Amino acid sequence: xxxxxxxxxxxxxxxxxxxxxxxxxxxxxxxxxxxxxxxxxxxxxxxxxxxxxxxxxxxxxxxxxxxxxxxxxxxxxxxxxxxxxxxxxxxxxxxxxxxxxxxxxxxxxxxxxxxxxxxxxxxxxxxxxxxxxxxxxxxxxxxxxxxxxxxxxxxxxxxxxxxxxxxxxxxxxxxxxxxxxxxxxxxxxxxxxxxxxxxxxxxxxxxxxxxxxxxxxxxxxxxxxxxxxxxxxxxxxxxxxxxxxxxxxxxxxxxxxxxxxxxxxxxxxxxxxxxxxxxxxxxxxxxxxxxxxxxxxxxxxxxxxxxxxxxxxxxxxxxxxxxxxxxxxxxxxxxxxxxxxxxxxxxxxxxxxxxxxxxxxxxxxxxxxxxxxxxxxxxxxxxxxxxxxxxxxxxxxxxxxxxxxxxxxxxxxxxxxxxxxxxxxxxxxxxxxxxxxxxxxxxxxxxxxxxxxxxxxxxxxxxxxxxxxxxxxxxx
Numbered sequence: 247x248x249x250x251x252x253x254x255x256x257x258x259x260x261x262x263x264x265x266x267x268x269x270x271x272x273x274x275x276x277x278x279x280x281x282x283x284x285x286x287x288x289x290x291x292x293x294x295x296x297x298x299x300x301x302x303x304x305x306x307x308x309x310x311x312x313x314x315x316x317x318x319x320x321x322x323x324x325x326x327x328x329x330x331x332x333x334x335x336x337x338x339x340x341x342x343x344x345x346x347x348x349x350x351x352x353x354x355x356x357x358x359x360x361x362x363x364x365x366x367x368x369x370x371x372x373x374x375x376x377x378x379x380x381x382x383x384x385x386x387x388x389x390x391x392x393x394x395x396x397x398x399x400x401x402x403x404x405x406x407x408x409x410x411x412x413x414x415x416x417x418x419x420x421x422x423x424x425x426x427x428x429x430x431x432x433x434x435x436x437x438x439x440x441x442x443x444x445x446x447x448x449x450x451x452x453x454x455x456x457x458x459x460x461x462x463x464x465x466x467x468x469x470x471x472x473x474x475x476x477x478x479x480x481x482x483x484x485x486x487x488x489x490x491x492x493x494x495x496x497x498x499x500x501x502x503x504x505x506x507x508x509x510x511x512x513x514x515x516x517x518x519x520x521x522x523x524x525x526x527x528x529x530x531x532x533x534x535x536x537x538x539x540x541x542x543x544x545x546x547x548x549x550x551x552x553x554x555x556x557x558x559x560x561x562x563x564x565x566x567x568x569x570x571x572x573x574x575x576x577x578x579x580x581x582x583x584x585x586x587x588x589x590x591x592x593x594x595x596x597x598x599x600x601x602x603x604x605x606x607x608x609x610x611x612x613x614x615x616x617x618x619x620x621x622x623x624x625x626x627x628x629x630x631x632x633x634x635x636x637x638x639x640x641x642x643x644x645x646x647x648x649x650x651x652x653x654x655x656x657x658x659x660x661x662x663x664x665x666x667x668x669x670x671x672x673x674x675x676x677x678x679x680x681x682x683x684x685x686x687x688x689x690x691x692x693x694x695x696x697x698x699x700x701x702x703x704x705x706x707x708x709x710x711x712x713x714x715x716x717x718x719x720x721x722x
Contacts, residue, residue, distance in 0.1 A: 255653035256328045256645050259660060261627075263321055266664055268623060269616050270314030275389060275434065276441020277307040278382035280468075281362075285375050295460045295685075301366075302461070302683035303445075306675055308363055311355075313671045317664075328653075332634055332644035336412045339405060339420055340395050347391035355384035389434055397426035399635050400626070401494045412638070424494055428487040429626075435480045436622065439582060440615025442472035447612025448679050450605040461683040463599050466608070470598070474586035481579060485542075492543055495636060496552040498629035501565040502572045503539060504529040507555045514539035514551040519573075522565035527555065529569075560632065568629045575621040578614045585611055 250258070281304055288296035322344070325333050333340075361369060361377035369377075404419025405412045414420050446469030452462045492499045500506075504522040505514060506529065516538035520529040543551050554562050585607060592598045599605075630636055634644040 250650070252648050252650050252653045253642055253645050255650065255657055256648070257641070259328065259653065259657045260321075260324055261624075262657070262660060263317065263324065263664070264623070265620055266668055267314065267317035267321055268619060270310050270317060271385070271388070272437040272440050272616060272619050273310050273444060274307065274314050275385045275437035276439075276444075277303055277310065278378075278385045279438065280441060280445065281307060282375075282378045282382040283468075285378050289371060289375060295464050298461050298683045298685050299464060302678075304363060306678050308359075309671060309675045309678070311359070313668055317668065320660075328646050328648065329634075329644050330646040332639065334411065335639055335644070336399070336635055339398060339402075339412055339414050342414075343391055343395040343398070343421070347388055347395075351384045351388035351391065354387065355381050358384070386434065389437075390430060393430045393433055394421045394423075394426055397429045398423050400429075400630055401425040402635055402638060407638075412635075425487075425490055428483065428490050431483045432480070432487050432622075433619075435476055435483060436615065436619050438472065439476050439480055440619055442469045442476065443582065443585075443608075443611050443615045444613075445469040446473065446608050447610075448682075450608040450612075451680070452682050453599055454602065454605050454609065457682060458599065459685055461685050465683075466599065470586060470589035470608075473582055474590055477579065477582040477586050481583065484576075484579070488543065489545075492551070495630070497554070497557045497561060498563055498568070499543065500552050500554045500556070501563040501568050501629055502625065503543070503551060504532070504565055504569045505539065505551055505553050507553045508550045511548075511550070513537045513541075513548055514543070516542060520569070522569045524562070524564065524566060529565075563629045563631045568625045571621045571624040571628070575618045575625065578618040578621070581611065582614060582618075 281300055284296045284300040284303070287293065288300065325340075358377040358380040361374065362381050365374055365377065398420055401424040402412075403423040404414060404416035404421075406415050407413070445465055449462050449466035449469065452458075453466065488499070501522075503514075504517045504520055506522075506527055508514065513536070515534040515536045517529055518533045518535060520532035522529045537547050539551055540549050541547055554565060588604060588607070589598055592601050592604055597604075632640050632642065634641045
């Protein structure tokens with residue numbers, strides 16, 4: 247298929263499925279915590295705006311959560327179907343870690359999700375809030391175990407190789423491997439930032455269409471406060487993560503920088519833009535800033551950064567891809583920081599909700615967090631190549647013995663089914679977003695609990711309401 251071999255098709259298939267999947271958990275993590283904050287604020291202040299936002303975003307959360315579960319199951323099966331030799335080699339480590347994720351996180355989320363989504367009229371306030379908090383905690387625990395497994399593949403520790411298989415000998419070392427703390431923080435914060443811009447873009451869309459009410463304003467305000475506070479923190483965490491990667495995966499850093507060779511004792515420049523050519527072993531059209539590479543990556547003006555030519559050609563990641571995926575991630579991160587600062591400035595004179603250029607910027611920045619997450623994952627995973635377990639097992643030795651025809655057929659099927667199934671799910675979710683929060687619910691009693699008359703937060707019951715809302719908008 248297109249001149250690709252079975253291994254390349256297997257890698258593309260996994261990249262395709264994980265690219266779909268990672269979007270849903272990212273929003274799930276952020277929205278779960280957002281819902282816990284909204285319900286907590288409602289309980290504390292009795293402001294109906296927070297309650298209305300809770301019911302609005304809980305519907306979107308439920309749809310997103312369902313798509314995340316379905317897409318995650320497919321990825322788990324691929325370890326056995328397409329990467330059986332990897333599973334045989336490292337399954338004693340990755341298998342238990344993924345099992346712990348199911349036992350501790352998924353069961354916790356599933357157990358309280360029903361109470362959270364359907365229990366508004368069935369249980370008391372405190373129990374419902376506790377269920378919401380437990381769902382949020384469950385998403386973070388899930389992140390913990392998934393990142394522990396992935397980080398071990400990047401910086402493996404706490405094991406022995408016996409009879410050609412990895413055997414864990416120190417589970418604390420396996421879990422808390424050298425890159426794990428940085429990856430956990432980086433991914434968790436990325437989920438919060440991505441959700442903030444998703445929420446902010448939703449509010450901006452409604453404001454640009456003339457729908458201005460306290461709920462919409464609260465959405466935008468909370469999103470921009472999150473962006474202002476968390477986006478700069480993400481930049482700092484990313485810097486520490488980069489230093490950790492330089493120590494444990496220097497070839498990845500060299501590929502990210504498009505840095506091919508050091509000249510004498512000269513410090514390393516930073517290549518802003520260029521085109522790394524893997525065949526010519528040089529970065530063409532490079533725009534460099536002297537000393538800055540050393541300053542950023544080593545925090546000094548005289549130390550050098552390892553170069554790609556320091557590693558054998560067969561051990562070099564594809565610099566052409568990771569060079570640009572990294573810059574997309576960083577560029578979007580800088581735009582996020584700028585958007586948060588601009589929002590802070592516009593709060594003076596109450597211009598945050600009426601400045602159209604800013605609202606359009608916030609709307610366009612809606613998918614920026616998700617795009618940055620994808621770019622970051624491409625950088626991380628492609629930068630690990632040619633290793634599936636860094637320094638221990640090459641990707642070429644990890645795949646199952648499938649033919650090109652088999653991999654081509656399954657890849658095409660995945661593409662068709664994913665776009666049809668998840669395209670419909672995303673379309674439905676965006677219809678809910680376009681509907682906006684229902685603020686007339688404030689006329690009902692402000693408390694839940696058994697016997698109170700109130701429509702539960704049923705995500706799938708909102709379809710007809712969304713259609714009615716679109717019809718009313720068209721009529722106006």
